[in-house]
Every structure is written in structure tokens, then in C-alpha cells.
Amino acid sequence: RRVWAIVPAAGIGSRMGSERPKQYLELAGRTILEHTLERLLSHGSIHAVLPVIRPDDPFWPEARTRLAMFPNLLPEAPGGDERQESVANGVEALNLGTTEDLVLIHDAVRPCIGDEEIHSVVAAADECGGAILAVPVADTLKRVAADGCIEDTVDRSGLWRAQTPQVFRHGELEHALEVARTHPEPATDEASILERAGYPVRVVPGRDDNLKVTRPEDLALAELFLGAR
Ligand code: C5P
Secondary structure, eight states, X not given: OOEEEEEEOOOOOGGGOOSSOGGGSEETTEEHHHHHXXXXXXXXXXXXXXXXXXXXXXXXXXXXXXXTTOTTBOOOXXXXXXXXXXXXXXXXXXXXXXXXXXXXXXXXXXXXXXXXXXXXXXXXXXXXXXXXXXXXXXXXXXXXOTTSOEEEEEOOTTOEEXXXXXEEEHHHHHHHHHXXXXXXXXXXXXXXXXXXXXXXXXXXXXXXXXXXXXXXXHXXXXXHHHHHO
């Protein structure tokens, strides 16, 4: 079996409040998207990487040129309005005949992913069919009403924060995405799509430094973690 990576990078990053989508902000002289793609493109267990890009994205051609030395960077697929649609477009563009290959999905905005974590989540997917990186919740969780008052404290035992990479058997992912088309709520990660379709997904303990660059204050942290890895 081979491992194919899809990197959804078609979001507009509204929470960052910058003019550029967050995947094109720079860390240590290169865009976040380039850092993320390079980590995957140079990983020994990944066969090829397919980015999903918004049509007419003005920043992509330059980034693509700077990654030209990687023969395993596949032509981009067009992004959709929802993340789920972007991923479905990526799976379609892979056009895999075999159902046994694995598809690894990784957020464009998680540039600090480590080689070892990629290895462990792929190994778990080999065994179980589906696996994701996640970290146990460390903070106390509150349910809060619209007026800012706490309604109750949520038991955090058994609760994990889902990260990416998320890795699935191609055939199962394709089927689950098909099932998800009829679901009213778009999913915020791929594991939930597989869960809804009844497929088992295993959690592999990840690391907090695999952060998702979401808000302006995340940039300095991501730069620090990139340098440390
Ligand atoms: O918006 P959010 O932070 O959940 O985005 C996670 C990842 O999904 C980002 O890499 C973003 O570019 C991507 N995305 C996408 N297509 C969308 C929305 C988000 O590829 N329509």
C-alpha cells in the first residue's frame, strides 16, 4: 500500500484578521503552507502530496514554484466552500483505483508536525484502518451561557482535542465522504465523517506543539516550535 497526502489549503482564515489567508503568512522567511508541504513531501513514508487550493488563489503560483524541486508534489485540486468539500475534491483528484492505499489529511496551517508523529499515525491506520493524532484535554471545561455565566463544568475524562494528520483507508474515506454529502452539518474534521459512517478510528497521542495556526498570537509560538524541531 502507498500513503497519499492531501493538504486542504483553501480556507480564507477569517479569525486571523490579516489580508493574506493564514497559510500564506511567513514563518522564518517562508510561508506556513510551504513549511507544511515540505514536511510531508520529504517524509519517507509518504508517496505524494496533493494540495487543495482556492481557484484564482493569487499566492499559490509563487509557492508552487518554490517547491518545484519536489517531484512528488501533485497538481493542486480546487477548494470548495467547506473544508469537507475541499477534501472531497482532493480525494477525487487523487483518482486512486485501489481501496487499500492510505490517504493522510493534514491541515495546511499545522507546519510544526514532526516526522515521528506522522510515522505513528500511519502505523495505527495500517492496523485499524483509520487513525488521528489527538491530545488529552488538560484544562477544566465549562459550558457557558450567552450572558457569560457558567452553566456547568464538563467532565473532561476521556475527552481529547483532535489534530491532524488524520489517516484512513482510501475506500473507507471515499465511502464516508459520499455518506456525508447528505448530512446537514458540515464536519470540522475527517474522523467525524468516518465515525458517522460507522468506521472505527483510533486516537494516537500527539504533541501540543503540533499547533494549528489560527490567531495572531499563534505565529510566534509556531516559529519557536519550528526552530526547536
Ligand atoms: O478554517 P479551519 O481553520 O478549520 O481550516 C483548517 C484547514 O482547512 C486549513 O488548512 C484551511 O485552509 C482548510 N480549508 C479548506 N477549504 C475550506 C475551508 C478550510 O481547504 N473551504
